[in-house]
Amino acid sequence: MTASLQLYGVKAPGFALSSKRLEFGSKGISNSVTLAASSAVFRTVEHSCRNVALRVSCEAVRVDLLERQDTEICNSSGTGKDLTCVMKFGGSSVASAERMKEVANLILSFPDERPVIVLSAMGKTTNKLLKAGEKAVTCGVTNVESIEELSFIKELHLRTAHELGVETTVVEKHLEGLHQLLKGISMMKELTLRTRDYLVSFGECMSTRLFSAYLNKIGHKSRQYDAFEIGFITTDDFTNADILEATYPAVSKTLVGDWSKENAVPVVTGFLGKGWRSCAVTTLGRGGSDLTATTIGKALGLREIQVWKDVDGVLTCDPNIYSGAQSVPYLTFDEAAELAYFGAQVLHPLSMRPARDGDIPVRVKNSYNPTAPGTVITRSRDMSKAVLTSIVLKRNVTMLDIASTRMLGQYGFLAKVFTTFEDLGISVDVVATSEVSISLTLDPAKLWGRELIQRTNELDNLLEELEKIAVVKLLQRRSIISLIGNVKKSSQILEKVFQVLRSNGVNVQMISQGASKVNISLIVNDEEAEQCVRALHSAFFETAS
Numbered sequence: 001m002t003a004s005l006q007l008y009g010v011k012a013p014g015f016a017l018s019s020k021r022l023e024f025g026s027k028g029i030s031n032s033v034t035l036a037a038s039s040a041v042f043r044t045v046e047h048s049c050r051n052v053a054l055r056v057s058c059e060a061v062r063v064d065l066l067e068r069q070d071t072e073i074c075n076s077s078g079t080g081k082d083l084t085c086v087m088k089f090g091g092s093s094v095a096s097a098e099r100m101k102e103v104a105n106l107i108l109s110f111p112d113e114r115p116v117i118v119l120s121a122m123g124k125t126t127n128k129l130l131k132a133g134e135k136a137v138t139c140g141v142t143n144v145e146s147i148e149e150l151s152f153i154k155e156l157h158l159r160t161a162h163e164l165g166v167e168t169t170v171v172e173k174h175l176e177g178l179h180q181l182l183k184g185i186s187m188m189k190e191l192t193l194r195t196r197d198y199l200v201s202f203g204e205c206m207s208t209r210l211f212s213a214y215l216n217k218i219g220h221k222s223r224q225y226d227a228f229e230i231g232f233i234t235t236d237d238f239t240n241a242d243i244l245e246a247t248y249p250a251v252s253k254t255l256v257g258d259w260s261k262e263n264a265v266p267v268v269t270g271f272l273g274k275g276w277r278s279c280a281v282t283t284l285g286r287g288g289s290d291l292t293a294t295t296i297g298k299a300l301g302l303r304e305i306q307v308w309k310d311v312d313g314v315l316t317c318d319p320n321i322y323s324g325a326q327s328v329p330y331l332t333f334d335e336a337a338e339l340a341y342f343g344a345q346v347l348h349p350l351s352m353r354p355a356r357d358g359d360i361p362v363r364v365k366n367s368y369n370p371t372a373p374g375t376v377i378t379r380s381r382d383m384s385k386a387v388l389t390s391i392v393l394k395r396n397v398t399m400l401d402i403a404s405t406r407m408l409g410q411y412g413f414l415a416k417v418f419t420t421f422e423d424l425g426i427s428v429d430v431v432a433t434s435e436v437s438i439s440l441t442l443d444p445a446k447l448w449g450r451e452l453i454q455r456t457n458e459l460d461n462l463l464e465e466l467e468k469i470a471v472v473k474l475l476q477r478r479s480i481i482s483l484i485g486n487v488k489k490s491s492q493i494l495e496k497v498f499q500v501l502r503s504n505g506v507n508v509q510m511i512s513q514g515a516s517k518v519n520i521s522l523i524v525n526d527e528e529a530e531q532c533v534r535a536l537h538s539a540f541f542e543t544a545s
């Protein structure tokens with residue numbers, strides 16, 4: 001028998017596999033392999049043995065014994081054609097049986113593509129699962145049955161199976177598992193981050209099973225995959241896990257290997273992974289299916305990554321703030337990353353990273369309006385006519401004004417302030433400094449991931465530390481308005497911005513130009529923010545300059 005061992009190394013400081021020895025011991029067989037990778041963090045070792053017992057003399061390596069005997073990958077057999085692209089469909093695109101049928105038709109309308117499909121949970125299922133979990137904590141075991149959200153989820157998935165004409169058994173096991181899990185939560189009276197991730201994973205596990213079954217039913221051979229079973233290896237940061245390097249070769253091996261044998265369209269759960277230490281299900285942060293899609297794109301070296309939404313691509317601002325927002329035809333990876341990081345819900349903040357690394361174009365399209373051109377995101381674009389590209393609003397941000405208590409010219413002040421942030425593990429978003437004072441906003445993503453109690457303590461600790469060296473003013477309910485654009489034209493942008501703000505009577509509390517050089521950030525009061533965005537949109541996108 002051939003056992004294939006996958007070693008998952010983590011990019012930790014000082015870690016290298018170069019001199020690590022693997023020792024195999026099994027009945028009658030004893031052998032060892034020295035890994036010879038100099039900088040790699042991942043290696044697959046094939047070893048012929050029975051009942052392999054393994055000892056690894058390296059903390060930062062996790063080893064999985066895969067029960068796959070077919071370790072050789074042949075890239076093209078079957079039709080002899082490789083997979084071409086990723087098509088990711090968000091919750092809004094697969095919210096009902098009718099929508100799933102439309103998405104299936106949409107996929108089939110591209111006969112030249114051989115896509116990997118990535119799906120999110122149906123509609124608002126993730127929110128409903130979280131709500132059901134919260135209710136289970138307090139409702140008592142006997143009342144779990146009557147949690148409204150549980151009934152809704154059961155009804156939605158069973159009805160969808162009926163309407164698609166596929167067996168309800170496709171989702172029954174998961175629905176039963178979900179019910180049991182909620183009972184478990186109600187018995188324990190607690191919902192840990194780890195359990196929360198397991199809980200929400202039911203959404204993607206069921207939507208992909210339904211969709212794949214439907215593709216098979218209409219004669220389009222398909223195979224469903226749970227991301228946590230095919231090598232999506234992540235950190236153990238439940239609810240906000242980061243994908244590890246080992247993911248790329250592992251995912252490629254499974255998907256390409258199976259495709260070359262079966263030519264069955266892969267349908268993969270978005271948003272989910274497997275913690276490398278815990279081996280438990282993790283999630284990649286809300287909206288994380290975009291990141292699943294770009295990770296698969298890079299892993300397989302595909303030609304294009306398509307993310308299908310319910311809007312005509314990335315827009316000039318959030319359409320919920322201003323319905324006149326227009327679609328942006330081209331963006332660079334840097335612009336898209338900045339836009340997502342500063343709060344545009346349309347893309348996951350980290351999703352551009354694999355696409356940029358693999359230099360794979362990302363196309364954002366509308367599944368409700370497939371003929372609209374959408375947005376194409378690439379490494380570079382013609383910026384000669386670009387001034388402002390998009391306006392993004394991040395609300396409810398906390399801002400700190402930190403003024404040195406020492407005299408002007410005191411050196412080391414900035415260093416002391418930032419050491420405090422480092423010690424407490426708090427990162428910041430926007431910063432503006434003078435010699436004796438600093439204004440900054442706290443990165444909400446960092447604080448959001450934690451429990452409220454922890455957050456309050458964290459702020460208290462921060463203030464206590466900073467007050468040893470400075471006078472600190474805590475300003476809450478602020479908004480960051482990020483102007484993503486051509487910074488070569490920043491004077492032109494700023495001139496117009498200040499005209500608009502002045503005529504609207506708005507006082508900017510802080511201003512900063514991002515280091516990435518595609519972003520100018522303005523901090524204003526929450527109450528004034530939406531009105532500012534609308535006024536800026538009108539000045540930049542609706543009036544001839």
Ligand SMILES: Nc1ncnc2c1ncn2[C@@H]1O[C@H](COP(=O)(O)OP(=O)(O)O)[C@@H](O)[C@H]1O
Binds near residue numbers: 309314320347
């Ligand atoms: N700048 C923007 N461009 C496009 N959509 C935006 C923008 N800002 C916010 N949105 C919102 O993002 C939504 C799409 O993202 P999301 O809900 O994650 O889609 P999906 O669930 O289909 O992946 C849109 O419906 C829109 O309301």
Ligand SMILES: N[C@@H](CC(=O)OP(=O)(O)O)C(=O)O
Binds near residue numbers: 270
């Ligand atoms: N279902 C998850 C993951 C996701 O990416 O969803 P969507 O593609 O619908 O934003 C969420 O709601 O966060």
